[in-house]
Each structure stands twice: as structure tokens, then as C-alpha cells.
Amino acid sequence: xxxxxxxxxxxxxxxxxxxxxxxxxxxxxxxxxxxxxxxxxxxxxxxxxxxxxxxxxxxxxxxxxxxxxxxxxxxxxxxxxxxxxxxxxxxxxxxxxxxxxxxxxxxxxxxxxxxxxxxxxxxxxxxxxxxxxxxxxxxxxxxxxxxxxxxxxxxxxxxxxxxxxxxxxxxxxxxxxxxxxxxxxxxxxxxxxxxxxxxxxxxxxxxxxxxxxxxxxxxxxxxxxxxxxxxxxxxxxxxxxxxxxxxxxxxxxxxxxxxxxxxxxxxxxxxxxxxxxxxxxxxxxxxxxxxxxxxxxxxxxxxxxxxxxxxxxxxxxxxxxxxxxxxxxxxxxxxxxxxxxxxxxxxxxxxxxxxxxxxxxxxxxxxxxxxxxxxxxxxxxxxxxxxxxxxxxx
Ligand SMILES: [Zn+2]
Numbered sequence: 001x002x003x004x005x006x007x008x009x010x011x012x013x014x015x016x017x018x019x020x021x022x023x024x025x026x027x028x029x030x031x032x033x034x035x036x037x038x039x040x041x042x043x044x045x046x047x048x049x050x051x052x053x054x055x056x057x058x059x060x061x062x063x064x065x066x067x068x069x070x071x072x073x074x075x076x077x078x079x080x081x082x083x084x085x086x087x088x089x090x091x092x093x094x095x096x097x098x099x100x101x102x103x104x105x106x107x108x109x110x111x112x113x114x115x116x117x118x119x120x121x122x123x124x125x126x127x128x129x130x131x132x133x134x135x136x137x138x139x140x141x142x143x144x145x146x147x148x149x150x151x152x153x154x155x156x157x158x159x160x161x162x163x164x165x166x167x168x169x170x171x172x173x174x175x176x177x178x179x180x181x182x183x184x185x186x187x188x189x190x191x192x193x194x195x196x197x198x199x200x201x202x203x204x205x206x207x208x209x210x211x212x213x214x215x216x217x218x219x220x221x222x223x224x225x226x227x228x229x230x231x232x233x234x235x236x237x238x239x240x241x242x243x244x245x246x247x248x249x250x251x252x253x254x255x256x257x258x259x260x261x262x263x264x265x266x267x268x269x270x271x272x273x274x275x276x277x278x279x280x281x282x283x284x285x286x287x288x289x290x291x292x293x294x295x296x297x298x299x300x301x302x303x304x305x306x307x308x309x310x311x312x313x314x315x316x317x318x319x320x321x322x323x324x325x326x327x328x329x330x331x332x333x334x335x336x337x338x339x340x341x342x343x344x345x346x347x348x349x350x351x352x353x354x355x356x357x358x359x360x361x362x363x364x365x366x367x368x369x370x371x372x373x374x375x376x377x378x379x380x381x382x383x384x385x386x387x388x389x390x391x392x393x394x
Pocket of ligand 1: 106
């Protein structure tokens with residue numbers, strides 16, 4: 001492994017601002033393409049929108065008909081936030097064995113580790129059967145725009161496994177929660193603050209809605225993912241202390257544990273609004289679905305997944321039990337189209353993602369590369385076992 005090479009690639013990546021919105025991931029995709037081409041890997045860019053480009057990097061195996069291994073990571077990052085940083089968010093400073101900057105953990109570090117893995121395999125003339133393909137996507141942090149485009153653009157074909165390098169603290173996640181983001185708006189009638197009965201108070205209407213939503217029984221439990229969470233993360237309404245507000249809006253963030261839950265929350269909100277409009281004179285409200293991502297699940301009997309768990313226990317003492325993540329990934333989009341194992345494994349502490357002074361340990365990045373190399377080995381073995389099994393059965 002060439003740790004310096006990986007670190008300097010990650011530093012170059014962090015220095016390119018891909019805060020989403022707007023994303024502007026094209027410059028980063030171009031940097032990756034230019035760098036990676038010098039190591040003899042194939043690279044192609046696929047435009048999604050103006051200045052926003054998915055990237056595909058391919059390491060060819062001997063047998064193009066074999067199911068490919070896909071590595072996936074998103075090129076965008078969340079904004080730097082309101083709280084001050086003690087380091088430059090785009091400076092990629094190294095301090096005490098860690099690289100600092102927006103996206104180091106989530107998830108430019110993971111992308112650098114994937115690409116280092118592919119360069120190592122290329123340089124060592126590894127006896128690779130199937131292609132390994134890295135698909136870098138735009139827009140994961142907002143609406144998974146790039147992953148949806150990647151599927152439409154045919155960038156993922158016949159996958160045997162998809163590994164996503166979101167930060168997992170070197171845990172192997174076989175599932176993650178879904179998300180449902182909803183904006184609710186209420187409408188009223190403005191009046192002087194001294195005569196509330198002359199108006200319809202849109203904030204009062206919103207309080208009625210939120211009270212009902214808080215009372216809803218939405219908590220089915222999933223063995224792996226636990227319970228759903230909900231939080232009100234934006235609220236707007238009113239113009240002055242002495243004016244009855246004629247509009248109010250809130251954004252709700254539900255993190256779901258079953259696909260059924262995504263649907264039932266929408267239905268329940270629908271009926272809350274309908275019932276209130278019957279009960280309260282002048283009540284008017286509507287809602288918009290901003291984002292609807294189902295939880296990711298895997299069939300756990302997969303030989304490949306079990307082997308990876310064993311390896312992770314041997315290498316990093318992570319235990320054999322199945323684990324799931326609270327966040328969502330592009331994996332949820334891929335699951336709608338592909339039946340293969342979809343897994344999350346990456347260096348980086350999830351608690352540092354989206355935070356000021358985001359950073360990643362260089363040593364953990366090296367550990368993740370060792371794991372990816374082992375995963376390629378195990379994938380090849382599991383394919384050979386599958387083929388032998390098929391021959392025996394024939
Ligand atoms: Zn991420």
C-alpha cells in the first residue's frame with residue numbers, strides 16, 4: 001500500500017469544494033479521472049446536470065461475463081455549517097495522524113481508499129477474474145440524484161456485490177434506515193394581533209397538526225434497525241409580534257426501519273390533515289414529499305456476507321452479529337434495481353460526519369484498504385464456490 005499516495009489524493013479531493021447544494025462535483029470527478037488514468041485504470045465521466053458529473057473507474061478482470069464488484073461513494077458533501085471550525089474546511093491539514101476537512105469522513109476518505117485499492121490491484125497484476133468498478137455519484141447528501149442517474153445511465157450492470165464506503169468505524173453494515181422528509185404548510189388569514197378572532201392563525205393550525213403527528217403510533221421495531229425516529233428540523237411562520245400569521249411551514253425528518261413505514265407515515269399525515277380540515281373552521285394545509293428513501297436490507301444467508309463478517313472479526317475484532325446504520329446511502333436506490341449483497345464499510349467515525357472539524361484517521365484509512373483487498377479475494381472465492389456448486393448440481 002502507498003499510504004502517501006492515498007493521503008495526497010484525499011487532500012486534493014478535500015481542497016475541491018463539493019458542498020451540496022449546489023454540489024458542483026464535476027471538478028472533483030475530473031481530478032479523479034486525471035489522477036487515476038496515470039495508473040492505467042479506465043475512467044469515464046457521465047454528466048447528470050450542468051457542472052455535476054458521475055464518474056466510473058474500471059479495473060478489468062479476465063472474464064467480462066462474471067458478475068462485477070462495485071465500489072460506490074458520493075462526491076458531494078454537506079455544508080460547512082454555522083459553528084466555527086478550528087481548521088480550514090477545505091485546507092486538508094494533517095495533524096496527529098488525521099486529515100481535517102469537510103468530506104474527509106463523509107466520504108472522500110472512503111473514495112480515496114477504494115481508488116488506492118484498485119491501484120494496488122492493478123500494480124500487483126492481481127489475478128482478477130471479474131471487473132471491479134468504482135461508481136462515484138453526485139448529490140447523495142440531498143436527493144440521491146446521482147445514484148438514480150447512474151442506474152438510468154446503465155453505469156451498474158449485473159452487479160455481484162456493491163460495497164459503499166460510507167463511514168462505519170470499520171464496522172460492516174448489512175442494513176440502514178430509510179428516510180422520509182416532508183414539508184407541511186398551513187395557510188390562514190392575517191389580522192391585527194389585538195383581534196385574533198378576525199384572522200385564522202396558521203401557526204395555531206400547525207400546532208394542531210404537530211400535536212396529532214406526535215401522538216401517532218408509528219413505532220414498529222425492526223430487529224436490526226431498532227425504532228423509527230422523527231424530528232422537526234425547520235419551522236417558519238409569522239412576520240411580527242402584533243400580526244396574526246397567515247402562513248407557517250415545517251420540515252419533518254422521519255428515519256424509518258421498514259419500507260411499509262414510509263407509506264404508512266404518508267397515509268397518516270394525509271388523514272391528519274383531512275380530519276383537521278373537517279374539525280376546524282378555516283383550517284387549510286397541504287404537504288410535499290421532499291425525499292422518500294426506503295431502508296436497505298440484505299438477505300443474510302449470503303455466503304459472501306458471512307465470510308466478510310468473519311474477516312472483520314479476525315482483522316478488527318468487530319463481532320459476528322449483523323449491524324445496521326442509522327443514516328441512509330445510495331444503496332437504497334440500488335436495492336430497487338439489484339438483488340445482490342449491498343454492504344457498507346468505511347473508515348471514519350459517523351459521529352464526526354456533518355460536524356465542524358470533520359477529520360479521518362490515516363491509520364483507519366489504511367485498515368479499510370486492507371479490508372477491501374480481502375473482500376475482493378473473498379468475492380472471487382465465493383464466485384468459484386458458487387460455480388463449483390452449480391457444476392455439482394447439474
Ligand atoms: Zn455520506
